[in-house]
Amino acid sequence: MRQRIQNLKAEIVNAQLSVSAQRAVIVTQAYREAEGLPIETVRARAVGKVLRELPVWISPDELILGHPTEYWRAAPIFPEMHISWLAEEIESLDRREYHPFAISPETKQALYGILPYWQGKTLCDAAYARYPQEVIVAREKSGLISSEQNERGGVGNFLIEYPLVLREGLWGMKADMVRRRDALDMTLPESVEKARFYEAAMSLCDSAVVFAGRYADLAEELAGKEASPARREELLSMAEVCRRVPAQPARNLHEALQSMWFIYLICHIETNGTSVSFGRIDRYLLPYYQEMVQAGREEDAVELLECFMVKLNEIVRIYDEKSAVINAGLPSFPNMTIGGLDEHGKDATTALSYRLLDCLMDVRLPQIHIVLKVHRLTPRPLLLKAIRSVKAVQGMPAFIGNSSLEKFFLTHGATLREARESAITGCVIPGLYGVWSRGSAVYVNILKAVELAMNRGVDPLSGEQAGPVTPDPAEFSSMEDLYQAFLVQFDSILRRAVTACNILDGALADKMPHIFASMFVRGCIQRGRDGTRGGANYNFTRIMAAGLPNTADSFAAIEKVVFQDKRITMAQLAGALRDNFQSPENQRIRAWLDEAPKYGNDNDFVDKYAVRVSDWFFDAIEPFRNPRGGPFIGAFQTLLANLYFGRRTGPTPDGRVSMDTMADTLSPAHGKDRTGPTAVCASCGKIDHNRTSGTILNLKLNETVLATQGDEARLADLIYTYLVDLEGTHVQFNIIDNQKLRDAQKHPEKYRDLIVRVSGYSAYFTELSPQVQQDIIDRSELRF
Amino acid sequence: MASAPVFNIQRYSIHDGPGIRTTVFLKGCPLRCPWCSNPESQLAVLEPMYDQAACVGCGWCVAHCPRQAAEAGPGGIRFRRELCLGCTRCVCPNGARLVAGEYRTAEDVGAVVARDAVFYRRSGGGVTLSGGEPLLYPDFARELLGFCRQLGVGTAVETTGCVPAESLEAVLPVLDTVLIDLKFADSRRHAAALGAGNAPVLESIRRLARWSGQLLVRIPVIPGWNDDGENLAASARFLRECGIPGVTLLPYHRMGEGKYPKLDRSYALQVPPPSPERMEVLLDIFRAAGLTAVQG
Incomplete structure (x- = not known):
């Protein structure tokens, strides 16, 4: 470096x-x-x-x-x-x-x-004024849903169509808009709005070019004062680059990256939406990169790429205190997708796919988000290189299954060719040029539906009647009675989530059209309409469900302890929940519940509930429509909403105590997977990934499990199997460092699933003697 | 239908043979290695284990033991192991009382193994029968491994080799890989340290050297016990004589130490793991003898 x-x-x-x-x-x-x-x-x-x-x-x-x-x-x-x-x-x-x-x-x-x-003029104010009471209760009082992100910030979550920008430049795009505006039949009522969109977008093209020009001026000015001839040269050349892009097509890698950065930056200056993404960067940058390699300037190319990656870390978002919890680390998710298939269905790996991983390992900053799209033709060396990067950069890149991503888009009307060219926006959100996904529209708390079903719709923490009145749980005589009450509650939560999203869609269209961003989302220029008003080719609203693992665990625990082993009655269970498992008797009940089969161990007794609830979730949301004319889509994703919702959810039948965290996304509840990563993948893989618009599976590994090349090869096998054979959507790896190992010594109950390797053997860390645990900690510290 | 006492089934085993594997651990072993990392594997009978750290003193075991082997006293719960029937009634929800071992049929275990078939196929992995000494249960092993074979799942055993020749012969037809340990080349030292001579071990290795499947010979390196030049040179000579081309040296580790107190036993061995430099020296002994030698 x-x-x-x-x-x-x-x-x-x-x-x-x-x-x-x-x-x-x-x-x-x-x-x-x-x-x-x-x-x-x-x-x-x-x-x-x-x-x-x-x-x-x-x-x-x-x-x-x-x-x-x-x-x-x-x-x-x-x-x-x-x-x-x-x-x-x-x-x-x-x-x-x-x-x-x-x-x-x-x-x-x-x-x-x-x-x-x-005061009273903001997007947030407009949305609040429109929410009905049941949305306010669901969101502000009872932690059923969380939809704040898009009302406090921009929508984000789109791919910038960079191949278009690099080929046409803003002047080329503007010329297209001039033609379209001039061709409008102004006697048609909708033409007025279209003309307004074109005028606004064209004026922003001008402003963007002025912005770049100001940098060109400054570079020239500094060059005049610069003592070092080398830096003077650089400043002059940067001035030339900024005079040319983003207005005109990019002719070389420097112009391409500068143009990309300006467009990305201005999208963030316009609104502060997260997850504005770069798409298939190893494909469209390849000609520029190869040209430099052929000219013997590979090192310079790497330097430019690394400058660009560092730049991504300049985007900083500030959140209110509450949202800062869900968004710990202040991620902006500038996703770059590498690997995958080309438009003909052949492996699309390029020299740049490998090179970008090198840059990632060199730069090691948090806001460089790379995902590798894995399919059956993904070269093994690329996967192995990605695994080495996972070790070096704490879990980056993430791995995405090509198959389920393709099928998601085929289901939603994309052509096969489009589906092959799909990429990821943000962390795991399906992206194409032309998708306006409201990717982080709303989180829903599934586990809260279990809690409400156990409390006749009353939220015990706030005392609110947060859901419909369902029967007294003491009267449930079968799992089916309970399950039906749960569905009534879950349905009510989903309807409020949909309501909140659709109201906000209206407020966004009225108060916050994303004019500049929309130019790069396919369909908006063609329709003369911005993304918030349905200009894009694909219009989704994405519901992210949290708490599925705990929900499945809760049902399994009730089936086992109440209905199968008959150790306690539903009334006793309800009592234990009211008591938050405090009394000695209720502690014992908690231990039984805890002992019941848990999601993440490839046990159908519990996994069947995860499958059933997720199927119902997709069936329930797909018929809903958003104001942009598109469908709602479902995902299993929490970021850290599992902590946020956890604090707003009382004790649950899986043995979880009040306000404790819940499982992160589709990963098993903390410490509940005791059967190893294949079993976690198998449990998770039972869910119909072809219907999801993204899931997250985090696997925890200690670095000692990745010590040798053989270990890396096994992990590559695991990734291939999960993403290709089981058609999983996403998997990423948390490499557990020594600080966590120390925490695991203090709180073994939280780390039961943590596997470490010592020498030729793997073991569960918490089962090792204190001395050996210390040994492992000491030894891995030596390696740093 | 054969059954055997299983004390653990570990999925995603990546160090017990090729690929991603499921390792099935059986209870019962002819040897008593002082460094044993699975002390609960030694006796073939089911054994109670007690994890003091997990015990909350709830009295579950006291209330449920039909022979009053568990007694509440001023210093906590006392357990008289000699009274234990292995009936498992004391196994408590807190995970403090466990019973190591459970008789399971080959069919039942085969169903667990089969769950990861998709992972074996991708990685070239399969099932590994380990222990203890899995070949104490040749009928079980043959049935389970035969079943796995039919599914196209790779098969391996990890054996001490200290078994009758016919037990080994019984399973070879359904095996792809054998992992076998050679701890001492000299039978007297073998007997003194491990409680039995090495004649059956050497015989097994000779037989396996002529076998068409994959053979991996491993030597655990225990400082002060078997890491002297004399033993290692003799081991190298023996392997050469058998026509075995390579060996894997496994450096001593203390992974099993935490399990001993749970069995009311103490971990007697007090030696440090060999240093990487020392391992290099020992590997060279084998290389000098014309074998390929790697550290595992």
Whole structure:
């Protein structure tokens, strides 16, 4: 790794998180000036003004230019979406527990200055004013759903159609829009809105080019003052690059990466949506990369790629305290998909697929999100290289099954060719050019439906009648009685989730059209309509379900302990839950529940419930439609909503105590998988992955299980089997470090599933003697 | 239908033969290696195990033992092992009381093994019968491994070799791989350390050297016990004589130590694991004798 990259990386790593008021102040001014104008015009003016006025600066080592704010790692504020939270939290921002942000007195003053203007005007305010009471209860009081993300930030979750940008440049795209606008029949009522969209988008093309031009000017200016001839040369060449892109087609790798960064950055300046993604980067960048390799400039190509990867870490989002919990690590998920198939169904691996993994291992920063799309033709060396990267970079890349991703799109009307070209947006969200997925629209808490079914619809934690009144659980005489009550509760939760999403869709269309972003989502320019209003070719709303493993475990525990072994009655179970398993008698009940079969061990007794609930979930949501004319799609994904929902869910029949965390996504509940990773994959693989729009399976491994080449080969086999043979959607690996091992010594109950390798043998860590545990910790520390 | 006492079935075993494997551990062993990492594998009978750390003192075992082997006292729960019938009634929900071993039929175990068939196919893996000494149960082994063969699942045993020749012969037709340990080349030292001479072991190795399947000979390296030049050179000579081309050396580890107290036994061995440099020296002894030698 060159010194330049180390220096740039150090800037990121050493920068303190802080808040910037610049964007917020400029946007506020623009909104004041544009009051009364159509929203598309307001948005184009506001974002355009930011691009024309935001301070521009160049750091000594940079080759790719453009910053979101005036300092390294400062988070801009998006007052037009949600700002009232700042009024409450601004004074405690720098000392909160999760992700504190430094904030200067001037910034505070500037933000206080704009707060009054936005009162009642934000996206968030508009959405809140429209929610019915049952949505408010479900969300604010009882932790049934969480749909805050898209009302406090942009929608994100789309692929930028970079091949188009690199081929046409913004001028090419603008010329297309000019033609389309001129061809509009203005006597048609819908043409008015279309013309507004084109005008706004074209003006943003101009602003984007101005933004790039400001960097070109600055580079030239600095070149004039630069003492070092080499740096002067670089500055002049960067000036030339920024004069050319993103306006015009990219002719070389430097122009391509600079153009990509500008577009990505401006999408983030427009809105702060996460998961704006790069798609099949190892394919469309290949010609540029090869050209440099052939010219003997491979090292320079790597340097440019690494500069670009470091850049991705400049996007910092600030969340209110509550959302900062779900989004620990402040991920922006700039996904790059490598591997996969080409449009003819052949392996699409390129030299760049390997090279990007090298860069990932070199740079090692958190906001570089690579997934490898695995199919039956994926070369084994690529998979093995990815596994070595997993070891080096703590779990990156993640692995995605090509097969279920393809089938997902075929189900939703894509052509085979399109489906083959699919990529991932964000962490695991299915993406194509032309998908507007509302990928992080809403989380639903399945386990809460179990809790409500055990409490006649009353949420014990808040005391609210949070769901329909279902029969007294003491009267349930079979699993079926319980299951039907659960479905009534789950259905009610889902309906409120759908309601919340559709209301927010309306508010987004009214208040927050994503004009600039929409240009890069196929269909929007063709229809003259932005993504929030249904301009895209594919319009999904994605419901992410949390708590399936605990739900299956709960049903299995009740079936075993109450109905099969008849150790306790339903009334006793309800009593034990009310008591949070505190009394000695209830502790024993908890131990029995805990002993029942658990999801993640390839045991059909419990896995059948995971399958049944997930089938019902897909059946239930697929008929719903969003205002953009598209379907709802289901996913099993939590990020850290498992902690958030966990704190809002009382004791559950799987033996989980009140407010404890729940299982993360489709991974077994913590410490409940005792049968090894093949059994976890088998349990997880029983769910119909072809119907999901993404699942997450996290497998925990200690680095000692990946010690040798043989170990790596076995893991490669495991990945192939799960993703190709079992058609799983996603798997990633958590490499457990010594800190966790120490925690496992203190809390063995949480780490029962942790496998370590010592020497020729593997074992469950918690079952080893304290001395051996210490041995393992000591020895692996030596290797660092 | 044959059955055998199984004390563990471990899926995703990646160090007991080729590919991803399921290892089935059977109880009962003719040898008594002081370094044994699975002490509960030694006796063929079912044995109670007690994990003091997991015990919350709930009294479940006291209440359920038909022979009052568990007694509540001032210092906690006392257990008189000699009274134990192995009836499993004391096994408690907290996981403090376990009984090692459960008689299971070959059919039943085969169904568990078959669950990972898709993983074996992809990785070239399969089932490994281990122990203890799995060949103490030749009928069970033959039935289980034969069943796996029919499914196209690869088969292996991990044996001490300290078994009658006919037991080995009974399973060879359904085996792909044999892993066998050679602990001492000299029978007297073998007997002194492990409680039985090595004649059957050497005989098994000779037989396996002529066998058409895959043979992996391994030597556990226990400092101060068998890592002297004399033993290792003699072992190398013996393997050469048999025409066996290679050997794997397994450095001593203390993985089983935590299990001894659960059986009311103490872990007698107090030797440090061999250093990587030492292992290199020992590997060279075999290489000098013309064998390929690797560390496992």
